[in-house]
Structure formats: C-alpha cells, structure tokens
Amino acid sequence: MGLAVLLFVLVGGRSLLKSASRHATVTAMAVALIALLATATVALYLLFRFGWHVPLAHPLSQFHIGWGAVGWIGGLVIGVAYQVVPMFQITPEYPRWLRRGLVPGLGALLVLWPLVSNTPLNEVVGGIVMAMLVAFALQTLYLQQRRRRRLADVTLDFWRLSMVSLILAALAWLANLYSSHVALELAVGVLFLLGFAGSAVNGMLYKIVPFLIWLHLNMRLQQNGRRQVKVPNMKQVIPARPARWQFRLHLTALLILLIGIGTGTVVVPPAIIGLAWLASSGLLWWNLLQALQVYRRVLLEAV
Structure with a gap:
C-alpha cells in the first residue's frame, strides 16, 4: 500500500508540476498530496513500530x-471546491484571499501543530485550524445563496450537508476540549469523514x-460521423428522482449513526446503522450503474 501511495503522489505531483495553470486548485492539490505522503509515511512507521x-x-x-x-481530505475537497462550486452550482468565485491563503495556511499550521503538541499552544493552533475550516464552510454556503440558478439540485443539497457537517465537526472538536467524551471524539470523525467529505464526494x-x-458520447459520435444520434443531457443520464432518494438515505444514515453514537446501541442497534449505510451506498451504486447503461445504450444505437 505504501508503494501505491508513493506512486500516486509521484504521478500526481509530476502532473501538477507540468500544469501551466496557476489556479489555486493546483496549489491546494499539491498541499494535499504532500499531506497524503506524510500521512502514509507516519502510518507505515506506526504499523511497524506498534503493529x-x-x-x-x-x-x-x-x-x-x-x-x-485536514491536510489530505480537507485540502482535496477545498481545492476541488474552488473549481466545481462556481462551475456546477453557478455561484460567484471564492474570494481571492481565501483561494490563495486557506490551504497553504492549513498546511503551515499542520507543520506547527506537532511541535506544540505538549504546550498550551496546542489548543490554540487547533482552534485556528478549525476556525479556518469553518470560514471555508460559511463562505461556501454564502456563495451557494448567491447562485444564479435557483432550481432544486441534489448536488447543492449534498454540498450544503457537507458544509454544515464540517461546521458541526469543528464545534464538536471544541466541545471535546472542555468535556472530553468518547461520543464527542467519534462525532468529530463521523461528521468530518462521512458528513463533510462523504457528502461532498457523493x-x-x-x-x-x-x-x-x-x-465522451459527443466526442465518440462526432469521431464516428454519427452526429444525428441524440445524446441524452446530464439530467437524463442520472435523473433527479433516484438521486434525491439517495440523498435522503445518506442523510438518514448519517443521522442514525450520530444518534447511535450519542445514545448507545440501546436506541439504535448497530445492525440498523449498517443497513442504513448499505441502503444509501447501494442506491448510489445503482444510480451510477444506470448511468453506465445509458452510455452503452447510446453507443449501441450509433452502431
């Protein structure tokens, strides 16, 4: 696995170095790759040291x-957001100061954080990191409120859930400083990984x-001289209704898991939590499979 991560970082880093773009996404991706390499290196050391x-x-x-x-997952999602939020959600651009400073600033703080881990500055640095993540989430929600298209969109809902989860994760981290509790620690992880990152990717x-x-359908049909074949639009590839149902299942699974963490298995048995996530992931898989079937069907019609 370590070799696979190293290969991925080398290939990704080489592509970023060759990129002519100076967009903030490139910088964010570079920081994220460095963070991934650091994460994997430390993981391998800990594995060999402690098993x-x-x-x-x-x-x-x-x-x-x-x-x-924060470095790998957070940097990756933030860097992608600089491109996809304005592009697909028809919002204004992120402010220049945020695009230029947020991810490099997070990277610098992550370098500093271990150096002050046993000092009173540990909580200060952690608080600044969380404040920066919350600032990104609030800015994203603000841009989404200013979007030019006011139509219902499931991707928009996923991203809103993602940003709200990031804010709640930061608040749970802060609460855990003053009232250390296993449930709060678990909530931070669930909200960050499944709520923030999982919702954005989904x-x-x-x-x-x-x-x-x-x-790709347009390119293939043009190359084959089949321009008369009708290409389905994006909403026909994956219709809104099944995507909306999958969002509901995802939200339900997230809430059930958080309730289970807060109340224990007496209220929500682990099997129910597992089935909820299985249903959400299963419907996502089905929706993507149907999109693949659309692609194959159009190509067959063009033969």
Missing part, C-alpha cells in the same frame, strides 16, 4: 490523523459522472 496496537494518544497518531483529515458524482458521459 495493530497503535496508541491513539501517541503524538505521531495525532499527527497522522491531523495530516490525513454530491459531485451526480455532476461529474453525467458530464463525463455526455462529453
């Missing part, structure tokens, strides 16, 4: 979590996959 019994309180464990969550699949299918 499967890595102490979570170990400073390197905290380093691994911070760089993996939502973008409903834009990127239909767009790529539409684009």
Whole structure:
C-alpha cells in the first residue's frame, strides 16, 4: 500500500508540476498530496513500530490523523471546491484571499501543530485550524445563496450537508476540549469523514459522472460521423428522482449513526446503522450503474 501511495503522489505531483495553470486548485492539490505522503509515511512507521496496537494518544497518531483529515481530505475537497462550486452550482468565485491563503495556511499550521503538541499552544493552533475550516464552510454556503440558478439540485443539497457537517465537526472538536467524551471524539470523525467529505464526494458524482458521459458520447459520435444520434443531457443520464432518494438515505444514515453514537446501541442497534449505510451506498451504486447503461445504450444505437 505504501508503494501505491508513493506512486500516486509521484504521478500526481509530476502532473501538477507540468500544469501551466496557476489556479489555486493546483496549489491546494499539491498541499494535499504532500499531506497524503506524510500521512502514509507516519502510518507505515506506526504499523511497524506498534503493529495493530497503535496508541491513539501517541503524538505521531495525532499527527497522522491531523495530516490525513485536514491536510489530505480537507485540502482535496477545498481545492476541488474552488473549481466545481462556481462551475456546477453557478455561484460567484471564492474570494481571492481565501483561494490563495486557506490551504497553504492549513498546511503551515499542520507543520506547527506537532511541535506544540505538549504546550498550551496546542489548543490554540487547533482552534485556528478549525476556525479556518469553518470560514471555508460559511463562505461556501454564502456563495451557494448567491447562485444564479435557483432550481432544486441534489448536488447543492449534498454540498450544503457537507458544509454544515464540517461546521458541526469543528464545534464538536471544541466541545471535546472542555468535556472530553468518547461520543464527542467519534462525532468529530463521523461528521468530518462521512458528513463533510462523504457528502461532498457523493454530491459531485451526480455532476461529474453525467458530464463525463455526455462529453465522451459527443466526442465518440462526432469521431464516428454519427452526429444525428441524440445524446441524452446530464439530467437524463442520472435523473433527479433516484438521486434525491439517495440523498435522503445518506442523510438518514448519517443521522442514525450520530444518534447511535450519542445514545448507545440501546436506541439504535448497530445492525440498523449498517443497513442504513448499505441502503444509501447501494442506491448510489445503482444510480451510477444506470448511468453506465445509458452510455452503452447510446453507443449501441450509433452502431
């Protein structure tokens, strides 16, 4: 796995170095790749040092979590947002100061954080990191309110859920500083990974996959001289109704999991939580499979 991550970082880094673009997304991707490499390196060291019994309180464990969550996942989602939120959600651009400074600033703080882990500055640096993430979430919600198209859109709903989850994750982290509790620690992880990152990725699949299918169908048909064949639009590739149902299942699964964390298995059995996520993931898989069937059907019609 370590070699696979190294290869991915090298190939990705080479592509970024060759890119002529100076967009803030390129910088964010570079920081995210560095964070991924740092995360994987520390993970391998901890694995060889402790095996499967890595102490979570170990400073390197905290380093691994911070760089993996904030640096890699956070940097990746933020960098992609600079492009896809204005493009697909028809919003104004993110402010220049935020695009230029947010992800590099997070990277610098992540370098500083382990150095002050045993000092009173630990909570200060952590608080600044969380404040920066909340600022990004609030700015995204503000831009979405100013979008030029006021039509209902499931991707927009996924991203709103993502941003709200990021804000709640930061608040849960802050609350855990003053009232350390296992439930709060778990809530931070669930809200960040499944609420923030999972919702953003899930939502973008409903834009990127239909767009790529539409684009490739147009290119293939033009190359084959089949311009008379009608290419379905993006909303026909994945209709809004099944995508909307999958969003509802995703939201329900997230809420059930959070309730389970807060109340224990007496209220929500683990099997119910698992089935909820299975239903959400299963419907996402089905929707993507149907999009693939649309692609194949149009190509067969063009033969």
